[in-house]
Amino acid sequence: MTFLPVANILHHKLRSVLSAFGIAVGICMLVVLSGLSRGSLSEVADRWESVDADLIAVPRGYDEADNDNLITLSGLGVPDSYAAYLLREHGDLVRRACPVFLYKLNLGGQGHMSSGIDAGDWDVVAGGKKLVAGRLPDADGRFARWFDENLKQSKRTGPDDEDEEDIPPERQLVDIAANGGFEMVIDQRLARVTKLRVGDDVTIGQHTWRVVGIAPEGVVSRIFVPRRTAQHVFGHSTLRSTIQFIQLQPGVDPQAARTELTNDYAGLILVTDYRRKLEKQFEVMFKYVSVVNVISLAIAFLFIMNTLYTMVLQRTREIAILRSCGASGAFIVRQVLAESLLLTLLGVAIGLAITWPAKWGIEHAAPLLTVTIGWPYIAAGVGAAVLGAMISAFYPAYRATRVDMVEALTLE
Amino acid sequence: MTDNDILIAEGLHKSYGHGDARVHVLRGLDLRVRAGEFVAVMGPSGCGKTTLLHVLGMMTPADSGVVRFKGVSPTGARQRNQLRRHEIGMVFQRFNLLAVLSARDNVAISLRVRGRRDDGHTAELFRSLNVEHVAGRKPSQMSIGEQQRVAVIRALAHRPGLLLADEPTGNLDSANSQELLTIFRRLAHEGQTILMITHSPEAATFADRTVHMKDGVITA
Numbered sequence: 001m002t003f004l005p006v007a008n009i010l011h012h013k014l015r016s017v018l019s020a021f022g023i024a025v026g027i028c029m030l031v032v033l034s035g036l037s038r039g040s041l042s043e044v045a046d047r048w049e050s051v052d053a054d055l056i057a058v059p060r061g062y063d064e065a066d067n068d069n070l071i072t073l074s075g076l077g078v079p080d081s082y083a084a085y086l087l088r089e090h091g092d093l094v095r096r097a098c099p100v101f102l103y104k105l106n107l108g109g110q111g112h113m114s115s116g117i118d119a120g121d122w123d124v125v126a127g128g129k130k131l132v133a134g135r136l137p138d139a140d141g142r143f144a145r146w147f148d149e150n151l152k153q154s155k156r157t158g159p160d161d162e163d164e165e166d167i168p169p170e171r172q173l174v175d176i177a178a179n180g181g182f183e184m185v186i187d188q189r190l191a192r193v194t195k196l197r198v199g200d201d202v203t204i205g206q207h208t209w210r211v212v213g214i215a216p217e218g219v220v221s222r223i224f225v226p227r228r229t230a231q232h233v234f235g236h237s238t239l240r241s242t243i244q245f246i247q248l249q250p251g252v253d254p255q256a257a258r259t260e261l262t263n264d265y266a267g268l269i270l271v272t273d274y275r276r277k278l279e280k281q282f283e284v285m286f287k288y289v290s291v292v293n294v295i296s297l298a299i300a301f302l303f304i305m306n307t308l309y310t311m312v313l314q315r316t317r318e319i320a321i322l323r324s325c326g327a328s329g330a331f332i333v334r335q336v337l338a339e340s341l342l343l344t345l346l347g348v349a350i351g352l353a354i355t356w357p358a359k360w361g362i363e364h365a366a367p368l369l370t371v372t373i374g375w376p377y378i379a380a381g382v383g384a385a386v387l388g389a390m391i392s393a394f395y396p397a398y399r400a401t402r403v404d405m406v407e408a409l410t411l412e
Numbered sequence: 413m414t415d416n417d418i419l420i421a422e423g424l425h426k427s428y429g430h431g432d433a434r435v436h437v438l439r440g441l442d443l444r445v446r447a448g449e450f451v452a453v454m455g456p457s458g459c460g461k462t463t464l465l466h467v468l469g470m471m472t473p474a475d476s477g478v479v480r481f482k483g484v485s486p487t488g489a490r491q492r493n494q495l496r497r498h499e500i501g502m503v504f505q506r507f508n509l510l511a512v513l514s515a516r517d518n519v520a521i522s523l524r525v526r527g528r529r530d531d532g533h534t535a536e537l538f539r540s541l542n543v544e545h546v547a548g549r550k551p552s553q554m555s556i557g558e559q560q561r562v563a564v565i566r567a568l569a570h571r572p573g574l575l576l577a578d579e580p581t582g583n584l585d586s587a588n589s590q591e592l593l594t595i596f597r598r599l600a601h602e603g604q605t606i607l608m609i610t611h612s613p614e615a616a617t618f619a620d621r622t623v624h625m626k627d628g629v630i631t632a
Contacts, residue, residue, distance in 0.1 A: 007512040322525055324471060325502075325521075325566075326493055326497025326526055409504065
């Protein structure tokens with residue numbers, strides 16, 4: 001026997017498809033928006049957690065529990081001398097300290113937090129990953145040697161009124177370029193988007209960089225440049241970088257080391273805290289996404305409620321016929337709820353079916369965005385849909401039980 | 413009351429509307445129907461025939477008076493619903509088949525509503541009423557005569573004690589009317605109790621007994 005709600009859905013195909021499509025859009029939005037907001041952040045957090053370090057040295061204040069501005073941290077930060085201090089005074093705790101100069105560069109139509117690094121720190125910064133093509137910036141250290149040799153030729157006042165050496169202005173950009181200072185490694189994803197290959201030149205702002213290597217996906221930054229160049233060009237100081245990745249000696253407890261190593265020059269956070277801080281930083285965005293999701297689902301279910309209510313009004317005779325056969329109120333309610341549930345499940349199926357093309361479309365249009373379609377979001381979407389279907393069908397179902405049998409069967 | 417009375421109506425009153433618009437339709441109506449009897453109720457339009465059918469069919473309560481079916485007088489909506497579900501079958505002038513279901517499914521859903529399983533009786537009815545060939549068709553794909561016969565099958569599928577028919581030939585041509593009334597006659601001969609509302613004197617000739625209504629009471 002054909003189930004009456006199924007027969008009704010099949011009999012009113014356009015109405016059913018439109019209703020289901022309303023649900024589908026809501027489900028698709030919920031899964032994709034959640035997957036987009038969480039996925040892109042999760043991808044960033046995953047990359048930071050790939051660093052082979054236990055602690056991150058940050059400027060004082062950024063290490064406080066309620067400070068979530070780490071994601072925006074760039075430019076001058078922790079004194080480079082802190083690395084030497086750690087190794088000298090706390091060699092029993094610290095194995096490696098790798099200064100990194102963070103600065104936002106625009107490439108491929110999107111801003112990226114680039115990392116100015118020393119080639120020798122690559123194994124820590126990249127978490128042991130090897131380049132997939134080319135070499136590291138200033139791989140042989142020729143530029144770093146040239147830079148340090150020329151530092152002493154110019155003096156100016158640096159941060160904290162310290163005298164700071166720098167390259168003489170007349171020898172700056174041209175000579176830096178000539179000595180390999182404007183070299184760059186990009187990750188595979190950025191290479192795919194920009195279609196840049198090893199040996200290509202790319203101009204960002206006032207500077208032209210040469211791509212000398214391609215890093216695998218999943219390393220901490222999408223762009224790596226020589227740290228000295230980044231300090232000089234973006235920070236105008238050779239005494240400070242932004243952060244330092246601290247690799248502890250084997251067996252050292254990161255939490256205990258954190259307390260021990262914090263001083264006036266730098267604060268420390270656990271690498272594993274980065275994800276939490278990142279998510280907290282974007283808490284408002286998550287709330288916004290949740291509100292949008294709730295509104296889109298609410299609209300979808302108002303649509304369903306309206307459809308079912310109209311259906312009940314149009315089918316008073318059908319309901320009355322069932323009642324004349326002795327159908328109980330519960331039977332009538334079950335028919336309406338079942339039809340709502342079926343429409344919703346149809347909508348969920350369509351919604352999920354268009355979710356993957358939507359993910360593909362977003363990632364195709366903006367290849368650096370990550371849409372993670374996670375089962376928790378799908379489960380939440382299906383759960384919300386089923387609950388919404390029941391709630392939105394309740395009033396129409398109640399009205400169906402109130403249909404006056406005699407009136408409905410008597411009126412032509 | 414005789415032991416053979418399956419349906420008894422005594423002193424039925426029923427009104428619709430309020431205030432000045434109130435219409436007193438049934439005005440102390442009495443009626444008895446014996447088991448296996450085929451009774452036709454005739455009367456002019458507006459005399460209360462259909463209202464009587466709704467009250468006897470447990471679709472609406474009388475304002476006052478008593479309806480007893482097999483000696484039971486329902487006291488509330490729940491009891492009326494139980495009687496409607498298990499003891500009464502209704503045939504309407506406009507057939508009232510569900511448009512989205514096939515003939516077979518129209519009958520099947522009525523059984524499902526009634527909590528009954530089809531023990532083969534439905535197929536037998538489709539055969540005996542000569543509508544086997546439309547069992548898989550929807551109402552829109554059937555002739556009106558076929559629709560009415562399917563409506564009769566739906567009303568009989570659960571083996572009701574009482575078949576109520578409201579102008580069952582009202583929308584049928586004379587050939588289909590004759591055929592349906594012949595079926596009713598045969599059912600009555602087999603022991604089915606039938607109460608039929610009709611305008612047609614010809615239709616009434618098929619019944620065992622005809623009662624006449626006027627102004628909400630049985631006159632003869």
